[in-house]
Amino acid sequence: xxxxxxxxxxxxxxxxxxxxxxxxGLAAYASSAQAQGQVAGRAxxxxxxxxxxxxxxxxxxxxARPMRITELVTVKKDGYxxxxxxxxxxxxxxxxxxxxxxxxxxxxxxxxxxxxxAPLAVINIKAKADRNPDAEVTIDDILAWERxxxxxxxxxxVAMYSGWESRVNDPKAYVNQDxxxxxxxxxxxxxxxxxxxRERNIVGVGVDTLSLDFGASRDFKSHVVFLGAGKYGLENxxxxxxxxxxxxMIIVGGPKHKGASGGPTRAMAIW
Amino acid sequence: xxxxxxxxxxxxxxxxxxxxxxxxGLAAYASSAQAQGQVAGRAxxxxxxxxxxxxxxxxxxxxARPMRITELVTVKKDGYxxxxxxxxxxxxxxxxxxxxxxxxxxxxxxxxxxxxxAPLAVINIKAKADRNPDAEVTIDDILAWERxxxxxxxxxxVAMYSGWESRVNDPKAYVNQDxxxxxxxxxxxxxxxxxxxRERNIVGVGVDTLSLDFGASRDFKSHVVFLGAGKYGLENxxxxxxxxxxxxMIIVGGPKHKGASGGPTRAMAIW
Numbered sequence: 001x002x003x004x005x006x007x008x009x010x011x012x013x014x015x016x017x018x019x020x021x022x023x024x025g026l027a028a029y030a031s032s033a034q035a036q037g038q039v040a041g042r043a044x045x046x047x048x049x050x051x052x053x054x055x056x057x058x059x060x061x062x063x064a065r066p067m068r069i070t071e072l073v074t075v076k077k078d079g080y081x082x083x084x085x086x087x088x089x090x091x092x093x094x095x096x097x098x099x100x101x102x103x104x105x106x107x108x109x110x111x112x113x114x115x116x117x118a119p120l121a122v123i124n125i126k127a128k129a130d131r132n133p134d135a136e137v138t139i140d141d142i143l144a145w146e147r148x149x150x151x152x153x154x155x156x157x158v159a160m161y162s163g164w165e166s167r168v169n170d171p172k173a174y175v176n177q178d179x180x181x182x183x184x185x186x187x188x189x190x191x192x193x194x195x196x197x198r199e200r201n202i203v204g205v206g207v208d209t210l211s212l213d214f215g216a217s218r219d220f221k222s223h224v225v226f227l228g229a230g231k232y233g234l235e236n237x238x239x240x241x242x243x244x245x246x247x248x249m250i251i252v253g254g255p256k257h258k259g260a261s262g263g264p265t266r267a268m269a270i271w
Numbered sequence: 272x273x274x275x276x277x278x279x280x281x282x283x284x285x286x287x288x289x290x291x292x293x294x295x296g297l298a299a300y301a302s303s304a305q306a307q308g309q310v311a312g313r314a315x316x317x318x319x320x321x322x323x324x325x326x327x328x329x330x331x332x333x334x335a336r337p338m339r340i341t342e343l344v345t346v347k348k349d350g351y352x353x354x355x356x357x358x359x360x361x362x363x364x365x366x367x368x369x370x371x372x373x374x375x376x377x378x379x380x381x382x383x384x385x386x387x388x389a390p391l392a393v394i395n396i397k398a399k400a401d402r403n404p405d406a407e408v409t410i411d412d413i414l415a416w417e418r419x420x421x422x423x424x425x426x427x428x429v430a431m432y433s434g435w436e437s438r439v440n441d442p443k444a445y446v447n448q449d450x451x452x453x454x455x456x457x458x459x460x461x462x463x464x465x466x467x468x469r470e471r472n473i474v475g476v477g478v479d480t481l482s483l484d485f486g487a488s489r490d491f492k493s494h495v496v497f498l499g500a501g502k503y504g505l506e507n508x509x510x511x512x513x514x515x516x517x518x519x520m521i522i523v524g525g526p527k528h529k530g531a532s533g534g535p536t537r538a539m540a541i542w
Contacts, residue, residue: 035319035320035509035510035513036317036318036319036320036510036513037317037318038316038317038318039315039316039317039318039541040316041314041315041316041318041541042314043312043313043314044310044312045309045310045311045312046307046308046309046310047307047308047309047310047312047384047385047387047388048306048307048384049306049307049384049527051527052527053380053527053528053529054527054528054529055528055529056529065355067528069528069529069530071530072359075372075373075374076374079372080371080372080491080532081370081371081372081374081532082359082360082361082371082532082533083359083360083530083531083532084336084357084358084359084360085356085357085358085359085360085528085534086355086356086357087355087356087358087528088343088353088354088355088356089353089354089355089356090353092527092528093527099352100351100352100353101346101350101351101352102346103346103347103352109324113318113319113320113539114318116318116537116539117318117539117541220350220351238306239306239307242306242307251522251524251539252524253522253523253524253525253536253537253539254524254537255535255537256320256322256323256324256325256363256364256535256537257324257325257326257338257340257356257358257363257535258324258325258326258327258340259340259342259354260354261351261352261353261354262353263356264526264527264528264535265524265537266387266524266525266526266527266536266537268384268387268388268522268524270310270312270388
């Protein structure tokens with residue numbers, strides 16, 4: 001069994017005080033986990049799956065072990081069919097809970113359920129990502145979205161659509177490492193992360209790539225900003241190009257096992 | 272690694288023709304898997320989590336191995352936190368896909384997404400389950416629900432609420448085996464399963480116990496009827512006593528990995 005040993009960058013590059021400062025706002029929230037809540041739901045008649053099919057061939061963050069699926073019983077031999085899954089929590093379309101980067105922050109199963117249904121804002125940066133794999137969602141991209149659709153709704157889930165999904169069946173192209181091993185794909189810039197966390201009221205963010213940070217990030221700063229503020233992330237989202245940029249809601253069928261740093265998530269859009 | 276070897280009852284007790292007959296209706300449906308669809312959504316403002324926290328201590332069907340959670344990295348040592356999960360697909364609050372009992376029937380990831388959002392009907396049999404752990408949902412229970420709330424809506428998800436959840440933190444009481452190893456807890460009767468599959472139009476069924484069939488079942492007939500007709504099941508649902516019996520919708524954040532016989536599912540009710 002190989003442990004993913006990807007990055008101790010965070011500890012090295014961010015002071016403990018910085019992480020603790022960001023985590024301070026979590027105290028009240030972490031104690032509010034609840035099975036029932038209010039949401040700003042609307043009528044809807046369409047549903048779109050935002051989830052890829054996970055498999056042993058799904059692209060992984062370098063160093064992480066692909067999932068294994070072991071057939072334990074079959075209808076022919078045993079009368080019923082079932083598998084054992086061995087799966088690193090951060091596989092396929094999955095959640096990063098705040099605890100993934102911040103000690104003492106909420107684990108996935110502790111997130112209040114009303115944070116799992118949220119107005120969905122899709123920031124489309126496909127045009128620049130087509131030209132530059134290192135493209136990032138900037139504050140300007142967010143403000144451009146707001147000029148078209150109005151201020152981000154309270155409690156929004158903000159997703160980056162970069163079109164990167166077109167590479168998902170070619171793991172090498174999706175992870176896109178250069179000769180030095182540095183990955184190249186789009187993500188949220190740390191400045192945009194700070195803006196969303198400080199200037200707007202969001203529940204979480206998502207990307208159609210392997211990481212909330214762009215691939216070339218050395219400090220995972222956007223992760224730390226988002227998760228440190230108690231927001232969750234979704235990575236490897238599907239079909240974001242087929243959902244309206246504003247006016248849909250996301251439903252986050254997130255993991256619910258003990259101590260979850262995250263885990264496979266069934267995400268859907270409704271409108 | 273111990274394989275669950277629970278039941279080859281099905282093969283022995285049901286003729287191949289019977290299974291094939293039930294499976295015949297699947298052909299058109301199995302080919303219609305789709306990422307986008309129409310649903311009869313309504314406005315909503317409440318959400319209720321129907322999902323238990325899975326853990327190595329969660330009650331298991333006899334013979335099945337409890338999940339393991341292995342911490343691979345921690346924030347203190349590695350800068351980030353994450354776990355490896357080893358999990359039998361039928362653990363915690365989870366889905367049984369049609370393929371769990373019927374060769375060639377749809378696996379979980381192939382279910383059309385619009386079957387995962389459905390009008391929720393909760394059949395409350397707590398009073399009789401309190402008196403008799405072998406209580407079953409009968410056709411009469413379904414008809415009694417319909418006298419109160421009208422005919423089951425098209426595309427409904429029908430859930431049994433037996434109150435069994437009060438035992439979930441005591442695995443021995445939840446599995447409730449007698450001295451001969453026979454389990455005793457409520458489920459759907461095969462006659463009720465036949466009625467729902469033939470006389471009504473449902474997408475799936477759920478229970479707040481370990482099995483769609485009652486614990487003492489020797490032939491898993493209700494499983495075979497439901498799954499053989501292309502319906503999915505959810506087992507170990509939570510909080511069904513807190514949702515209205517009619518007028519809510521269920522959102523089924525089901526598993527989406529390759530060849531899934533089922534898997535951990537985040538289920539929620541909205542109304």
